[in-house]
Amino acid sequence: MSFTQQLRRDTAQLRQQILDMPFNRDLAAGTLPQEVFRGYIVQDAHYLEGFARALAMAAAKAPDADAVAQLAGSAIKAISVERGLHGEYMAQFGVSAEEYEATEISEACDHYVSFLLRMVATDDFAVGLTALLPCFWIYHEVGQKIAAEAVPGNRYQAWIDTYASEDFADGVQRMLELIDRTAAASSDATRARMQRSFARSCWHEWHFWDSAYHMRGWLAPDAEPSAKRMPAIAE
Numbered sequence: 237m238s239f240t241q242q243l244r245r246d247t248a249q250l251r252q253q254i255l256d257m258p259f260n261r262d263l264a265a266g267t268l269p270q271e272v273f274r275g276y277i278v279q280d281a282h283y284l285e286g287f288a289r290a291l292a293m294a295a296a297k298a299p300d301a302d303a304v305a306q307l308a309g310s311a312i313k314a315i316s317v318e319r320g321l322h323g324e325y326m327a328q329f330g331v332s333a334e335e336y337e338a339t340e341i342s343e344a345c346d347h348y349v350s351f352l353l354r355m356v357a358t359d360d361f362a363v364g365l366t367a368l369l370p371c372f373w374i375y376h377e378v379g380q381k382i383a384a385e386a387v388p389g390n391r392y393q394a395w396i397d398t399y400a401s402e403d404f405a406d407g408v409q410r411m412l413e414l415i416d417r418t419a420a421a422s423s424d425a426t427r428a429r430m431q432r433s434f435a436r437s438c439w440h441e442w443h444f445w446d447s448a449y450h451m452r453g454w455l456a457p458d459a460e461p462s463a464k465r466m467p468a469i470a471e
């Protein structure tokens with residue numbers, strides 16, 4: 237079994253939970269409230285800029301010229317999606333450049349972007365690179381599923397088409413190949429950190445959508461500590 241197939245198997249439950257999220261169900265049905273999608277797009281535009289920075293930093297740490305070109309190319313693509321797809325939706329929903337700049341990054345978005353930048357900046361290239369994979373892979377899975385279910389005339393069709401496209405599938409494939417190559421050249425200890433970094437990043441994908449669906453801002457200091465938490469120590 238390849239390393240990325242192993243990553244897939246280890247995170248099967250969480251990835252299924254992401255596919256079943258109400259955000260994705262309602263997006264496919266075209267019933268996701270506009271104000272929820274509007275909030276998501278604004279946060280996602282902030283995310284894309286952070287993600288592009290993380291890709292560019294990973295490019296700088298890459299071991300060979302092919303990997304530098306691949307990761308730097310993906311960084312450019314992330315910015316062009318922000319300008320194209322997100323720019324169009326922001327115009328459609330009346331989000332001005334001033335409103336975008338004035339909207340504070342959400343807790344979930346900040347946490348995800350900070351995690352990616354930290355992994356790429358402070359851990360080995362292999363571990364930072366693997367933190368970047370769920371962004372590609374999960375959006376591909378979600379895009380494919382939603383494209384198969386989407387109702388005709390869905391107002392979110394442009395978003396669905398972006399992530400269900402062949403061009404995007406190629407990018408995912410190249411990332412999987414790069415990670416399998418990198419894992420094969422890494423020690424067992426590094427591969428174990430790659431696995432953890434992948435699983436945590438999958439959790440961030442779930443958290444980002446959950447936060448967008450509930451239109452969450454930052455946790456208030458006097459909030460009730462009611463939410464269910466996962467155990468801090470792995471069982």
Ligand SMILES: Cc1ncc(C[n+]2csc(CCO)c2C)c(N)n1
Pocket residue numbers: 280283284287310311313314317370371372373375441444
């Ligand atoms: C939270 C969040 N996660 C993943 C993506 C998808 N995505 C963003 S950049 C990129 C690679 C280069 O285009 C991909 C696949 C998103 N939009 N928002």
